[in-house]
Amino acid sequence: MTPLKEDNVFLSVIEQHKGIIYKVANSYCRNIEDRKDLIQEIIYQLWRSFGRYNDQYKYSTWLYRIALNVAISFYRKDSKRSGHASELTTDIIVVAEEKDDLSPQLHLLQRFISELPELDRAIMILYLEEKNYKEIADILGLTETNIATKINRIKNKLKGKFSTIHN
Secondary structure, three states: OOOOHHHHHHHHHHHOOHHHHHHHHHOOOOHHHHHHHHHHHHHHHHHHHHHOOOOOHHHHHHHHHHHHHHHHHHEEEEEEEEOOOOOHHHHHOOOHHHHHOHHHHHHHHHHHHHHHHHHHHHHHHHHHHOOOOOHHHHHHOOOOOHHHHHHHHHHHHHHHHHHHHOO
C-alpha cells in the first residue's frame, strides 16, 4: 500500500470508529484537558500500530484493544503522578452532550462502573457495547471463559451496589 493510500485508509478507520476513542477517553479521564491528551495519545498509538494491523480482526476490535491499553496505562501514570487514584468522571459510555437525558438509574450505573478497577471497567464498557465474549476476549487478550466469569462477578458486584442504595 502506498503511503498516501495508507494515510487515507487510516483516516477513514479513525473517522468511522471515533466514537470508540471518545468513549474510552471519557471512561478513563476526569477532565477535558486529560481527555484531549488521551485522545491524542490513542490516535498516535493507533497510527504507530497501523502498519501491523492484522486483518484477521475487525478494525473496531483492533482499535478497542489499543485504545483501552493506552487508556489504562495513561490512567495508571496519572494516578501515580497525582499520588493517589483519583475519582473518575461519570461520563462513562455516553458523550457529554447526552448526559442530561440520563435516568437516575443510569447515572448510578455509570458511577458504579467508574469505581471498578481498570480491567473490569474495560470489560463493562465492551459488554455494554454489546460485544460478545469472543470479541471482548480478543480485544483484551483474555480467554472467553475468563471474560464470562469476570462479567458474572462484575454484574453481581453492581447488583449488590444497587441493592444497598435501594434498601
